[in-house]
Amino acid sequence: MTTGFLLRSWWFRAMCAAVSGRTVVRCRATQEEEDEVTEQAEQFETVIVGGGQAGLSAAYHLKRRGRPCVILDANERIGDSWRKRWSSLRLYSPARYDGLPGMPFPARRHAFPTGNEMADYLESYALRFELPVRAGVAVDGLSKEGERYLVTAGERRFEADHVVVATGVFRSPVIPSFATELDPSVRQLHSNDYRSPAQLQEGPVLVVGAAHSGADIAFEVAGEHRTLLSGTDTGQIPFRVDGRLAPVIWPVMRFVATRVLTVGTPIGRKARAKIRAHGGPLLRIKAADLAAVGVERVVAKTVGVQDGMPMFDDGQVAEVANVIWCTGFRNDFSWIQLPVVGEDGYPEQDRGVVAASPGLYFLGLLFLHSFSSMLILGAGRDAERVAKHISSRSNGRPAAQELHSTRTLKGEVHRT
C-alpha cells in the first residue's frame, strides 16, 4: 500500500474531512409448541425477523417506547452468527464500540473481543432486557393480508402491523460458477464455512477475494501453507486498529463512519457503491501484515479455470491444493413476496423505512444509511429511527410495559 494510494483512498479523504458469559439463552420453541401448529396466525404489533445486533437493538428501542414485539430467529442460540465464524476471529472494533444501546460491552475499552465473546454478549443483552426472542424459527415468507403483514415459518403464521427485516448481510455465500470446473482434488470452501487451517489439505492455498475476510483468513493460513491472495485492492484504513494512536483515532473513525460516510454526502454515496461492489477496506490485517507472513498478493482477479486449476485475469494459472472463496455474500430476500427489492438486490428504503410498503422496515443492510449501519456501533442509531417510526404509526394504541432497566436482571429471555 503506497502513500499515494492512501491519499487517493475515499477512506483517508473522509478521515481528513472529518477532522457474562452468563446463562446460555435457549428459548427455542418447545416440542409441545412445535406440535401445536395451528392454522391460526399469532398476532403481534411488530415482528422482527433476525435476532442479531440489528434485531436486538430494534427490540430494545421498541421496548423502551413501550411498544410490544417479537423477534424470530432461525438460529438455535442468540449470537450464533458470530459463533459460526472462524474460530480465531477477533473483532476489529474495540470493546468501547462493541456495545449495543443501554449496555456497554463488558471488557476493557481498548480490548478486542473474540467472536465467541461477542456472541455471549448478545445473549446476555437479550436476557438483561428481557427481549422476546423465539429461536429456531426460520422465516420463509412475508406477504400482506389486507393492512397487516403475514410472516410464515413453515406451518407457523404470524400477523403484524409492522415487520422489521434484520436478517444480516452475510447470508447467501457467493462462489463463482467456474468453481465447479476446478479439479476435484482441489479442496474448496467458502469463508462462510471456514473455521481453521485444519480444514485444509497439504499444499498451497489460493484465497480469492482480498477484502476483510480474505485478508484475515490468508493471514491465518499462511502460518501453515504457501498462500496466494487474489482480488481487487479494497484499500485499507491508514492506522492500526490496535496501535498506540488508536484510542485517539477511533472516535474520529466513528464520526466518519456515522456522520460523513452517509448516503447524504457525495463521498458517502461513492463509498457505498464501492463497498457494495467490492467490500470494505482492510481493517485489522493489512498489506504489511500479509507481506510479513509471506502471503503472495496477486492483484489480478481469479476469473476462470485452466486444466483444473484457478486462472487469473492476466492469464496466469495457480497450482494450488486448496481454494478459499472469500467472494462475499449476496442478499437473499427471495422469501419476501412484496415488490420492495431493487434490481441491485437491495431493498428500496430510506433510513430503514420502506415507503412503498408502509409498516415494513430493514436494518443492518450494507450501508443502509451510513458506513456504520452494518457495524455494531451503528446498529443502535438505525434501530432507534425505525423504532421511532413504528411508535409514531402505533400512536393511540396502548403501550406495552416499560423496558426493564435493572442492570442485574436474571432469568430467561421472554417468550411471548
Ligand SMILES: Cc1cc2nc3c(=O)[nH]c(=O)nc-3n(C[C@H](O)[C@H](O)[C@H](O)COP(=O)(O)OP(=O)(O)OC[C@H]3O[C@@H](n4cnc5c(N)ncnc54)[C@H](O)[C@@H]3O)c2cc1C
Ligand atoms: C467476519 C466478520 C467480522 C466482523 N467484525 C466486526 C467487528 O469487529 N466490528 C463490527 O462493528 N462489525 C463487524 N462485522 C460486521 C457486523 O457487525 C456483523 O456482520 C454482524 O453480525 C451483523 O449483525 P446483524 O444483526 O445485521 O446480522 P447477523 O448477526 O447476521 O444476524 C442476523 C440474524 O438473522 C437471522 N436470520 C437470518 N435469516 C432469517 C430468517 N429467514 N428467519 C429467521 N431468522 C433469520 C440469523 O439467524 C441471525 O441470527 C463483522 C462481520 C464479519 C462477517
